[in-house]
Amino acid sequence: MAIVGYLIRRLLTGLIVVWLVATAAFFLFFARPVITVAHQLAGRAATPQVINEVIANLGLNQPIMTQYWHFLNNLIHGNLGYSYFSGESVDTMLKQDLPPTISLVIGATLLWLIVGLGVGVISATRARSLFDRVSTFGVLVGLSMPAFVIGELLIGFVFQPLYSHGFHFFNTGYSGITSGVGPFFGHMILPWITLATIQAAVYTRLSRGQLLETLGEDYIRTARAKGLSERRVVFRHAVRAALTPVVSQLGVDLGQLLGGVVVVEAVFGLGGIGQVSVEAVDQDNLPVIIGFVIIAALFVVLANIVVDLVYAALDPRVRIT
Amino acid sequence: MSITEVEFEAHGAEEAQLAAGPVEGRSQWQLTWRRLRRDWVSMIALTVIVIMIVLAIAAPAIAALTGHAVDTAYPVTGENEVGNPVGPGVNGFLLGTDSTGRDLLVRIFYGARISLFVGIVTTAIASVLGVSIGLIAGYFGGIVDAILARFTDAVLAFPYVVLALAIAVVFGPSLTIIMVLITFFSWAGIARIVRGQTLSIKEKEYIEAARSLGAGPFRIMFVDILPNLIAPVLVVATLYIPNAVVFESTLSYLGLGIQPPTPSWGNMLADAQNFYQVAWWYLVFPAAALLITTLAFNLLGDGIRDALDPRTERLVAARRMRKAQRQRRKAKRGSAGSAGSAAPGAGSLAAGAGQ
Numbered sequence: 001m002a003i004v005g006y007l008i009r010r011l012l013t014g015l016i017v018v019w020l021v022a023t024a025a026f027f028l029f030f031a032r033p034v035i036t037v038a039h040q041l042a043g044r045a046a047t048p049q050v051i052n053e054v055i056a057n058l059g060l061n062q063p064i065m066t067q068y069w070h071f072l073n074n075l076i077h078g079n080l081g082y083s084y085f086s087g088e089s090v091d092t093m094l095k096q097d098l099p100p101t102i103s104l105v106i107g108a109t110l111l112w113l114i115v116g117l118g119v120g121v122i123s124a125t126r127a128r129s130l131f132d133r134v135s136t137f138g139v140l141v142g143l144s145m146p147a148f149v150i151g152e153l154l155i156g157f158v159f160q161p162l163y164s165h166g167f168h169f170f171n172t173g174y175s176g177i178t179s180g181v182g183p184f185f186g187h188m189i190l191p192w193i194t195l196a197t198i199q200a201a202v203y204t205r206l207s208r209g210q211l212l213e214t215l216g217e218d219y220i221r222t223a224r225a226k227g228l229s230e231r232r233v234v235f236r237h238a239v240r241a242a243l244t245p246v247v248s249q250l251g252v253d254l255g256q257l258l259g260g261v262v263v264v265e266a267v268f269g270l271g272g273i274g275q276v277s278v279e280a281v282d283q284d285n286l287p288v289i290i291g292f293v294i295i296a297a298l299f300v301v302l303a304n305i306v307v308d309l310v311y312a313a314l315d316p317r318v319r320i321t
Numbered sequence: 322m323s324i325t326e327v328e329f330e331a332h333g334a335e336e337a338q339l340a341a342g343p344v345e346g347r348s349q350w351q352l353t354w355r356r357l358r359r360d361w362v363s364m365i366a367l368t369v370i371v372i373m374i375v376l377a378i379a380a381p382a383i384a385a386l387t388g389h390a391v392d393t394a395y396p397v398t399g400e401n402e403v404g405n406p407v408g409p410g411v412n413g414f415l416l417g418t419d420s421t422g423r424d425l426l427v428r429i430f431y432g433a434r435i436s437l438f439v440g441i442v443t444t445a446i447a448s449v450l451g452v453s454i455g456l457i458a459g460y461f462g463g464i465v466d467a468i469l470a471r472f473t474d475a476v477l478a479f480p481y482v483v484l485a486l487a488i489a490v491v492f493g494p495s496l497t498i499i500m501v502l503i504t505f506f507s508w509a510g511i512a513r514i515v516r517g518q519t520l521s522i523k524e525k526e527y528i529e530a531a532r533s534l535g536a537g538p539f540r541i542m543f544v545d546i547l548p549n550l551i552a553p554v555l556v557v558a559t560l561y562i563p564n565a566v567v568f569e570s571t572l573s574y575l576g577l578g579i580q581p582p583t584p585s586w587g588n589m590l591a592d593a594q595n596f597y598q599v600a601w602w603y604l605v606f607p608a609a610a611l612l613i614t615t616l617a618f619n620l621l622g623d624g625i626r627d628a629l630d631p632r633t634e635r636l637v638a639a640r641r642m643r644k645a646q647r648q649r650r651k652a653k654r655g656s657a658g659s660a661g662s663a664a665p666g667a668g669s670l671a672a673g674a675g676q
Contacts, residue, residue: 017475028491140623144615146567148574149608152590156597156604164598252478259482263571267594277483278575281490289487296483304478 007305014301021297025290026071058084080291085283090291094273100174101272104261107188108195115196116203117246123204124211124242125234135204142201147260151194151267159190174270191268195260199253206249210242217241244315251307255300349552349629356628363624369617377433384431387413389424391431392582396422406600417602420592425603428584429610435496435585436614440566443500447507448558452550454508455515456542460523470516476509482571489577499578503565511557515550522546552629559622563615570611586611 055061059070074081080090123132159170170190175183214220215238223233262274269275273292280288347355357363376383384391396404398412399422406425409417416426458469485502492498522528523546531545572578573587581588586607593603 025487028487140616140619141612144563144567144612144619146571146574146587146611148571148587149590149611152594152597152604153608155594156601160598252474255478255480258480259571262482262486263575266575277486281486281575281577284490286487286490289490293483293487296480300478300480 010305010308014305017301018294018297022072022075022290022294023068025293026068028286028290075294080294081287083280083288084285090287093276093288094291094295097271097273097276099176099272100265100270101261101274103174103177103184103188104191104195104264104270104272105257107192108199108260108264109257111192112196112199112203116200117207117243119200120204120207121211121234121239123208124215127212132208136208139201139205142197143205145198147194147198147263148267150197151191151264154190154194155267172268174272187270191264191270194267195257195264198260199257202253203246203249207242207246210245211238214238214242240314244311247307247311247314251304254303254307255296258296258299353552353625353628357624360624360628363621363628366617366620366624369613370621373433373614373617374437376430377437380427380430380434384424384427387415387424387427389414389427391427391584392423394421394423399423406596406603408600409602416606417600419589419603420596420600425606428589429586429607432584432586432589432607433610433614435579435583436566436569436611439496439500439503439569440562440618443503443507443565444558444561447504447561448511448554450504451508451511452515452547452554455512456519456546456550458512459516459519460538460542460546462520466516469512473509473512473516476506477513479506481506481568482575485572485577486575489572494572494577494580496579499569499572502572503568506568507561507565510561511554514553514557518550518553519546522549556622556626556629559618559625563618563622566611566615566618 052061059067062070071081078091080094082089083093119135123135126132155172159172162170169182169186171183171187172190173187175187177184215234220233220238223237224230228237258274261272262278264270265272265275266278273295277289277292280286280292380391389395395418399407399414399418401407406418406420406422407414409415411417414424414426416424416429419425419428454469454473458466458473481502485499488498488502519542523541528541528545531541536545569578570585570587570590573585574591576588576591579585579588581592589607590604590611593600593607597604
């Protein structure tokens with residue numbers, strides 16, 4: 001079974017990548033003097049004694065390799081350490097905040113792929129039509145807008161006026177799907193649109209360009225000459241071939257998506273792991289941020305494996321070896 | 322229209338050209354510039370960019386003209402009775418004031434200084450880095466290429482906002498840190514394109530000729546290959562400037578970039594978020610400034626790419642031909658085959674060929 005061996009090898013290299021990221025993140029702890037951390041925790045008027053105590057409590061006075069070993073050992077057991085402030089386990093903090101993040105990522109990805117590829121395909125099949133021109137300009141606007149600006153404009157000019165006129169469907173904050181499907185969508189639609197807009201712009205442009213190029217190929221002319229319907233030519237023959245570069249782009253973009261997640265969560269106050277990490281920055285709460293960095297690396301690695309499998313499924317020329 | 326008619330018109334165009342004197346040879350850049358100048362969208366974008374840069378440089382002069390300093394709050398004139406910002410045009414604040422009664426117009430132009438400075442400088446550094454790394458990876462190939470290409474891919478896939486969070490905690494947010502961060506995440510895309518181009522160019526005969534004349538690898542890379550890369554790099558660089566501007570504003574928005582009271586579009590918008598119910602202008606004007614700037618760079622980048630692409634020329638020519646045809650048909654229908662009817666078509670074709 002070639003695919004099992006392939007998966008094992010990919011997972012192993014993925015683990016090495018995560019280990020490298022974790023190690024780099026770990027040494028970030030030491031880019032800052034230990035004393036600053038302790039000062040912050042112990043308060044301004046702390047005596048040297050208290051500061052030493054804090055350092056000992058955090059285990060920051062041990063030799064670096066001991067700490068590193070400790071860190072790796074914890075990591076293997078799925079323990080990301082403890083918040084400097086609340087003493088809460090970073091695992092539980094991030095786990096609690098995972099649902100909004102996952103809802104945001106899945107919903108926005110679906111929306112962006114449907115809109116991005118859909119508009120791209122329509123634009124390419126009707127190149128230079130009015131629709132194509134409008135969508136090309138829309139793509140440029142989407143590319144030029146930071147996610148937080150779209151989010152703020154949606155809040156300021158959609159959510160706010162509707163809300164003050166008694167239309168309470170759209171809302172900020174997060175409401176779990178368990179507390180009702182309606183409120184869940186009301187809370188998620190604006191964040192989904194925000195996150196999807198930016199990415200959809202990239203994918204519209206990419207899929208349009210690819211499809212236009214594919215439609216100029218000889219085998220498309222052959223398909224037309226066979227007397228296939230235009231729809232069959234476009235969807236069965238052209239789109240499939242045009243999509244493969246789009247899928248490989250997806251692997252690169254999933255990492256960037258996490259950046260968008262951080263921003264969108266902050267704008268809408270969704271309270272996912274991105275927002276928690278931004279708040280951790282304000283408190284200098286390094287363990288939480290490093291936990292987030294490691295989770296992000298893990299996500300990127302796993303997502304890339306999935307993307308490569310999809311790529312191989314779409315393009316028969318690519319062999320998994 | 323019959324084939325002979327086309328031939329006749331093409332002939333006419335040639336004659337018109339001969340009458341105008343011999344055609345001078347044009348360099349690729351002259352041709353590109355000509356094509357770009359015909360594209361009114363790109364020209365508007367270029368004008369907007371130039372105006373933005375001039376306004377950013379002249380920000381202190383604008384501040385002096387309005388009489389409002391950039392970081393000074395005007396609680397008496399700049400805030401209403403309940404302490405909220407005043408709207409555009411009130412008390413001499415052309416675009417209104419912000420949350421502490423500072424002049425929004427002045428702050429937006431000071432913000433433009435940061436955004437444009439960060440955008441242009443980081444892109445310039447990233448281009449130099451990306452071109453060097455891409456050239457080395459593409460030219461030497463083998464293990465050097467394998468390592469550099471892997472590294473490039475890793476940088477491209479890494480969630481940069483996430484890393485920015487960690488860096489901001491460790492080193493504290495500052496202009497230098499965000500510029501280093503943006504540069505670090507910008508070179509990879511340029512390196513990838515340069516590498517791909519280098520891979521194909523290095524197989525060309527003239528490179529072999531250079532090598533057989535005894536040129537060293539660095540001479541070949543930077544003297545023989547590099548000039549052929551300037552066009553694609555120019556396009557990518559123009560498209561990376563708006564990216565860098567967006568990146569800076571995002572970091573500043575999250576509180577990881579430019580720190581208040583120094584104005585940046587990102588941190589202004591972060592503050593505006595708390596006032597959108599009472600001061601729409603505080604949200605709309607910085608957002609508009611940001612959008613206009615990034616859109617102008619994106620439009621210009623697209624325009625340059627089209628202008629550099631010889632295929633576009635044919636598209637434009639085809640469009641012109643169709644237009645001329647339509648005009649001719651209309652003229653024919655209008656004046657039923659009178660002698661002057663072919664003139665507008667032939668004239669526009671000749672103009673097209675002459676350009």
